[in-house]
Amino acid sequence: MPVIWMLAIIAILAGAGIVLGRKKALASAGGDSRLLHSLPGYYGANVALFVAAPALLVLAAWMVLQPILIESRVAATVPEDAYETQGDLSLILADVRRVARGLDLAVEQGTITAERAGDMRSEFTDVRQRLAEVGVAVGTEVDRTTLTAAQRYRVLEGRADLAMNVVVLLLAIGGFGLMYAKTDKDFRARNSVEAAIMVILIGASTIAILTTLGIVLSMLFETMNFFRQYPALEFFFSTTWDPSFSGRGGSSELGILPLLWGTLYISLIALLVAVPIGLFSAIYLSEYAGKKFRGFAKPLLEVLAGIPTIVYGLFALITVGPLLRDAIASPLGLGTSASSVMTAGLVMGIMLIPFVSSLSDDIINAVPQAMRDGSYGLGATQSETIRQVIIPAALPGIVGAILLAASRAIGETMIVVLGAGAAARIDANPFEAMTTVTVKIVSQLTGDTDFSSPETLVAFALGLTLFVITLGLNVLALYIVRKYREQYE
Amino acid sequence: MTDATAETPRRGSGMGSLMASDDHTAKRNAREKRFRMYGLVAVCTGILMLVLLLTSILTAGLSAFRQTTIEISVTLDADRLDPEGNRDPADMGKVTTFGYAPLLRDGLIGTIEGAGIETDLGARDVADLISDESVAQLRSFVLANPDVVGQTIPVEVLASGRIDGFFKGRVTYETAELDKNISPAQLRLAEDLKAADLLRTGFNWRFITAPDASTTRPEAAGLGVAILGSLYMMLVVLCLALPIGVAASIYLEEFAPQNRITDLIEVNISNLAAVPSIVFGILGLAIFINFAGLPQSAPIVGGLVLTLMTLPTIIIATRASLKSVPPSIRDAALGIGASKMQSVFHHVLPLAMPGILTGTIIGLAQALGETAPLLLIGMVAFVREYPEAPWDGGLFDPATALPVQVYNFTQRSDPAFVERASGAIIVLLVFLLIMNLTAIFLRRRFERRW
Amino acid sequence: MNDMRLTERAVDNNGTKIRAKGVQVYYGDTHAIKNVDVDIADKTVTAFIGPSGCGKSTFLRCINRMNDTISVARVEGDILIDGEDIYDKRVDPVQLRAKVGMVFQKPNPFPKSIYDNVAYGPRIHGLAKDKADLDGIVESALRRAALWDEVKDRLTAPGTGLSGGQQQRLCIARAVATSPEVLLMDEPCSALDPIATDQVENLIHELRANYSVVIVTHSMSQASRVSQKTAYFHLGEMVEYGDTGDIFTNPKDERTENYITGRIG
Incomplete structure (x- = not known):
């Protein structure tokens, strides 16, 4: 039974719950809703909630877990001599799924009977041909191992589907029965509904934690896989990045240092651009600018923050890169590449201007007016007040803002993908193309990926490194900013 | 009590006439002017960069x-x-x-x-x-x-x-x-x-409606599939991020006890908002595709990843909006015997709704322009077939997204694709402009001052 | 509290330091100060008293043009210091404020060391020849503010770490360090406890020897303790001005009498 039908049944039961729960409650009070503990609507909602919530939750969990469990059991049936590495096994399993899907389709379309699909033998039937007839293309001939596994897959899946339907339906009906039986004029339906809603609210707020957990776990496992195949010391301390896809490991050199160098170099240039411009803009807008100018310039600067990074990437690729190359790098003999550390750094700097300026603006505005008055009262000019009183007072906050901007710069992807180049090298010349951690994550995880080779898995180690660095910066920055704000509250 | 009553040695500034400006003050005022100019130059540089960026995209892309x-x-x-x-x-x-x-x-x-x-x-x-x-x-x-x-x-x-x-x-x-x-x-x-x-x-209507074309036919390349894919993903984000975000915010703002777990969740959310977007792509690849077995290039996966990414934005905006509803409203509801839950759902939430919607639109705009995580979950694939309608399983069909399509165009050698990429960005920016204007309109129209 | 002081309060006849003629102040549409005329004597403590919102602080801020920093404020009329119109176009408010120092209601030390707080004014105005000179200025300012003995061993400690009364005396030392000729004090004791208030009042008493001090206060007893001249402000007008003793014992205007006897305030 397709899932859509299950959903429909649950919906119908819930709908019935709304109507019947309300009706029964009213009937128990002799039609006088004033005698009820809660408003009549709550009785209906209560029944509906207990029909839908547990059933849907179990349905969702089941659908996520079922393929994983089935796959591991099917994988266990594949004889060990049929594959050499984990990668081969995952290829076999992909074929198994495909064949199983094809058999499903064939049965559905009536080209073979259900029994035939179950006891078909690869020695006697051209399974590939049969599957092609129903529109499922299988790359190679289907051998015995695959076919047997696929048949087992179908059997397990059939059983699991049946079990799921039974369990979910029982839950829905059970919920209905239980709450319908409880419905009575003295039953505290509102409290029951509110408790259920509270559970949903709490569930929603834990998603943030689950997300973080998911990020950490997903990267941690694959990173450990990676370090099993590639020495961690070399990853962290080698100065060569040279993955080779032909050699299947061994010949690849996957040192993170050149990538980190490119990342930090570009981020440094970006900050050198963004911090002075952003800070001075914030100072001008909050201390000097008239209301009109501020009302016009501040939103314009903030538009820069709303522009997607791919736009900046294209700007780097088609405008800034060629301009820098033709105007500076080529004439000075510094390089002939349009993508360079300078290109990416400059454009990223532009992207970060509003980030620095609006954070600094908030922070400067948090410095109490009394501080300014004190300085003006002594005869300080505005700039002296800003430089010698306001900035020192706001310094922790500004440092926090710069750290946040740095974390942004380090994690930025599209600008460096389009503007920095792909060559991993450690070089001081900013007009050379270099590459970053994020660029390599993209290049190792797009296109042909093989989740058993170190060349693919290294992306997870890179991702984890990136996550740890940016998380550290963020935690530090948020802590500093928080402390700063408390000081003036 | 004090013995140092002698005049401090001093320069001429204070003693002389106020009308005559001395050298030192003139120097200080010159410095003041310079400093002020740096500020103005900084602001103008920022605005100039914006103008440069937009002109560069427009001149390259309008011809598309x-x-x-x-x-x-x-x-x-x-x-x-x-x-x-x-x-x-x-x-x-x-x-x-x-x-x-x-x-x-x-x-x-x-x-x-x-x-x-x-x-x-x-x-x-x-x-x-x-x-x-x-x-x-x-x-x-x-x-x-x-x-x-x-x-x-x-x-x-x-x-x-x-x-x-x-x-x-x-x-x-x-x-x-x-x-x-x-x-x-x-x-x-x-x-x-x-x-x-x-x-x-x-x-060129085809540019907006037609699907992508091969690398040798830039003249035929269009954005139809990409726009549809982006639309599907926004649908998923809206359907998931809005209810989850609002539910989480209500709990944290109205019900959560002050304890360590609440603290943990709050720190978590503010940190998630600053996690690089590409990390969410890795999460999507590992969890949704490799672990849960969802198909590559599917809007549902993109939508899920973008949902997780925009949740912090929506939660932060929603909480600010809930916070701005004065406690007197809650007290009034509680005072006439409403339960805490009733006071929140009947009074606080409707009053906070404009702010929540504004925050959601801004979160959606952010999601619409996001590229990096989508690259990792296979949205870079070359897709010529339009996905089916969402109720026909279209969310699971392969599709691309607008910003990813821009990236795709830039990876092709024919210079005509630069025009297509810039044109695609113009379409993207128009969508973003509409969304932001809607947000501004909502804010203006329903803004309340307590 | 101190009878000694009452007896020594001879009415000084020092020359006029500040002369205000027809001063009007507007905050946007609000007419905050209405046609105030007053002559303030040199080396005298002058107190401005009146109910809150009467404009006494606003008028005080006119004397060193602090109102310039508020964009909606507009000042009309003349204020002359030593015969020079401080609202003249040629006058640089920066120079003016070096000559007319100000101490605020809430102690507002900068988040710097005690030394740097006091040295701030001399540094920006370029008053010191060298480091030793600056040290001398800082020390004498702290001595005048009666703070030297308490802080001389921790000059590098942050000024924000001092107690409230110490902070306010630090702010006074900061103002004194630029050698102003006039010292404006805007309710300098309102955020302080009685002991700290006493310290600051003693200090004001001593400062009279060198400065023309103008103090805004909401406390009549404080006005009677520290000032020789008193001006009573009411709804933006200056109702009465005269010797402190006369104002408190024999007010001429009914509004002043009502205020002093506690019927309004």
């Missing part, structure tokens, strides 16, 4: 919305297109585009002769004036209207990318000398066709 086409009379030879003679599209479908190409070529040559234009180019070179895509266009037109077979009909076909570029100033006689794909003679012919009003440039 215009497209050169050529009108040709084609004789649809029945013997070639319908060998069975039954006008049945199923049988006619066996004739591939190779069967149509000569017809189109002959049609073009005939049209040129008919207009009295002389050219010494060979048939092949003449045929290069029109896009390879136009053959496929003609074929699908004929298959959709089998009755036209045997007739001579005028068709409007795409000019090739180089010809299109010639009329947009990208290709000139000089560059054509060096280009093996086009010759100056072909450009002259194109000019003659334009003079005869057979070659025209008009608004």
Whole structure:
């Protein structure tokens, strides 16, 4: 039974719950809703909630877990001599799924009977041909191992589907029965509904934690896989990045240092651009600018923050890169590449201007007016007040803002993908193309990926490194900013 | 109490007349002026960069919305297109585009002769004036209207990318000398066709509606699938992030006890908001695709990843909005015997709704422009088929997204794709502009001051 | 509290330091100060008293043009210091404020060391020849503010770490360090406890020897303790001005009498 039908049944039961729960409650009070503990609507909602919530939750969990469990059991049936590495096994399993899907389709379309699909033998039937007839293309001939596994897959899946339907339906009906039986004029339906809603609210707020957990776990496992195949010391301390896809490991050199160098170099240039411009803009807008100018310039600067990074990437690729190359790098003999550390750094700097300026603006505005008055009262000019009183007072906050901007710069992807180049090298010349951690994550995880080779898995180690660095910066920055704000509250 | 009553040694500034400015003060005032100017220069630099960015994109991309086409009379030879003679599209479908190409070529040559234009180019070179895509266009037109077979009909076909570029100033006689794909003679012919009003440039609807095209046919590439894919993902984000975000905010703002777990969740959310977007891509790849087995390139996966990414934004905006509802409203509801839950859902939430919607739109705009995580979950794939409607499982069909399509275009060597990429960005920016204007409108319209 | 002081309060006849003529102040549409005329004597403590919102602080801020920093404020009329119109176009408010120092209601030390707080004014105005000179200025200012003995061993400690009374005396030392001729004090004791208040009042008493001090206060007893001249402000007008003793014992205007006897305030 397709899932859509299950959903429909649950919906119908819930709908019935709304109507019947309300009706029964009213009937128990002799039609006088004033005698009820809660408003009549709550009785209906209560029944509906207990029909839908547990059933849907179990349905969702089941659908996520079922393929994983089935796959591991099917994988266990594949004889060990049929594959050499984990990668081969995952290829076999992909074929198994495909064949199983094809058999499903064939049965559905009536080209073979259900029994035939179950006891078909690869020695006697051209399974590939049969599957092609129903529109499922299988790359190679289907051998015995695959076919047997696929048949087992179908059997397990059939059983699991049946079990799921039974369990979910029982839950829905059970919920209905239980709450319908409880419905009575003295039953505290509102409290029951509110408790259920509270559970949903709490569930929603834990998603943030689950997300973080998911990020950490997903990267941690694959990173450990990676370090099993590639020495961690070399990853962290080698100065060569040279993955080779032909050699299947061994010949690849996957040192993170050149990538980190490119990342930090570009981020440094970006900050050198963004911090002075952003800070001075914030100072001008909050201390000097008239209301009109501020009302016009501040939103314009903030538009820069709303522009997607791919736009900046294209700007780097088609405008800034060629301009820098033709105007500076080529004439000075510094390089002939349009993508360079300078290109990416400059454009990223532009992207970060509003980030620095609006954070600094908030922070400067948090410095109490009394501080300014004190300085003006002594005869300080505005700039002296800003430089010698306001900035020192706001310094922790500004440092926090710069750290946040740095974390942004380090994690930025599209600008460096389009503007920095792909060559991993450690070089001081900013007009050379270099590459970053994020660029390599993209290049190792797009296109042909093989989740058993170190060349693919290294992306997870890179991702984890990136996550740890940016998380550290963020935690530090948020802590500093928080402390700063408390000081003036 | 004090013995230091002697005057401090002092410079002339205070003692003299206030009217006369001394050197030191003049220097300080000059410094003040300079400092002020630095600030103004900084602000102007920022704005200048914005202007530069937008002009650069607009000048490169606006031409993508215009497209050169050529009108040709084609004789649809029945013997070639319908060998069975039954006008049945199923049988006619066996004739591939190779069967149509000569017809189109002959049609073009005939049209040129008919207009009295002389050219010494060979048939092949003449045929290069029109896009390879136009053959496929003609074929699908004929298959959709089998009755036209045997007739001579005028068709409007795409000019090739180089010809299109010639009329947009990208290709000139000089560059054509060096280009093996086009010759100056072909450009002259194109000019003659334009003079005869057979070659025209008009608004390029195909750019917005058509699917992507192969790397050799920039003139045919469109954004249809990408726009649809982005739309689907926004649908998923809206359906998931809004209710989850609002539920989480209500709990944290109204019900959560002050304890360590609440603290943990709060720190978590503010940190998640600053996690690089590409990390969410890795999460999506590992959890949704490798672990849960969802298909690659599917809007549902993109939507889920973007949901997790925008949740912190929505939660932060929603909490600020809930916080701005004065406690007196809650007290009033509680005071007449409403439960805490009733006071929140009946009074606080409706009052906070404009703020929540504004925050959600801004979160959606952020999600719409996001590229990096989508690259990792296979949205870079070349997709020509439109996904099905969402209720027909379209969320699981392969699709691309607008920003990813921009990235795709930039990875192709033909310079005509720079125009397409910039054009796609203009479309993207228009969508973002509309969303942000809606947010501003909502804020203005429903803003309350307590 | 101190009878000694009452007896020594001879009415000084020092020359006029500040002369205000027809001063009007507007905050946007609000007419905050209405036509105030007053002559303030040199080396005298002058107190401005009146109910809150009467404009006494606003008028005080006119004397060193602090109102310039508020964009909606507009000042009309003349204020002359030593015969020079401080609202003249040629006058640089920066120079003016070096000559007319100000101490605020809430102690507002900068988040710097005690030394740097006091040295701030001399540094920006370029008053010190060298480091030793600056040290001397800081020390004498702290001594005048009666703070030297308490802080001389921790000059590098942050000024924000001092107690409230110490902070306010630090702010006074900061103002004194630029050697102003006039010292404006805007309710300098309102955020302080009685002991700290006493310290600051003693200090004001001593400062009279060198400066023309103008103090705004909401406390009549404080006005009577520290000032020789008193001006009573009411709803933006200056109702009465005269010797402190006369104002408190024999007010001429009914509004002043009502305020002093506690019927309004």
